[in-house]
Amino acid sequence: MKKFLLSMIAVGFVLTGCNSNTNNKxxxxxxSSASIAKVEVKDGLNVPFTADxxxxxxxxVSSSESVNEAEKPKQLITFSVEYKxxxxxxxxxxxxxxxxxxxxxDKTYNVTEEMEAFGGVLKPEExxxxxxxxLIGTGEKPTKLEYAPTDKTLKTWDLQ
Numbered sequence: 001m002k003k004f005l006l007s008m009i010a011v012g013f014v015l016t017g018c019n020s021n022t023n024n025k026x027x028x029x030x031x032s033s034a035s036i037a038k039v040e041v042k043d044g045l046n047v048p049f050t051a052d053x054x055x056x057x058x059x060x061v062s063s064s065e066s067v068n069e070a071e072k073p074k075q076l077i078t079f080s081v082e083y084k085x086x087x088x089x090x091x092x093x094x095x096x097x098x099x100x101x102x103x104x105x106d107k108t109y110n111v112t113e114e115m116e117a118f119g120g121v122l123k124p125e126e127x128x129x130x131x132x133x134x135l136i137g138t139g140e141k142p143t144k145l146e147y148a149p150t151d152k153t154l155k156t157w158d159l160q
Contacts, residue, residue, distance in 0.1 A: 039062070039142050039159055041159060053085060075136050075138060077134045080129065081098075084122070084125070086125070089124065091122050092122075093149075094118060100144070102142050103142075111132055116133075142159045
C-alpha cells in the first residue's frame with residue numbers, strides 16, 4: 001500500500017511538472033488556490049562547498065504543488081545535489097544531512113519520507129548525484145537550506 005501511495009505521489013509530481021514560478025490561481029468560482037513559492041539560491045547554483053573531504057554543490061532548485069499522504073495540499077521543494085569524495089578514505093553522505101528552514105517561525109523540515117532519498121558511502125574520487133525533497137505547508141517560503149551531518153551546521157545556503 002505504501003509503495004502504491006509513493007508511486008501515485010511520484011506520478012503526480014511528474015504530471016504537475018517542476019514549476020519554479022509563484023502561482024496564485026483562481027478558479028471559476030473565485031476561490032484562490034495555494035501560493036507556490038519561487039525558490040532560488042541567493043549565492044547562485046553550481047557553487048562548490050567542501051566539508052569533511054566531500055565537495056558538493058546545488059545544481060537545480062524547483063517548486064511545485066503537491067499533496068501529502070493525507071491528501072492535504074503542500075508545496076514540493078526539490079534541490080538537485082552533486083557531491084564527490086575528494087579525500088583518501090570512504091565517506092558517507094545522504095539526504096538526511098540536510099534541513100530546510102522556512103519563514104514560518106524558522107520552522108525546520110527534514111527531507112520527506114514520502115519520496116526516495118539518496119545516501120550511501122563514496123569511495124575516494126567517486127561522485128554521485130541526488131535530490132532533496134521537502135513537503136512544506138502552503139503559504140510558507142523557504143529561507144535556508146542547511147547541511148548539518150552532525151549537531152553542527154557546516155553550510156547554509158540562503159534562499160530567496
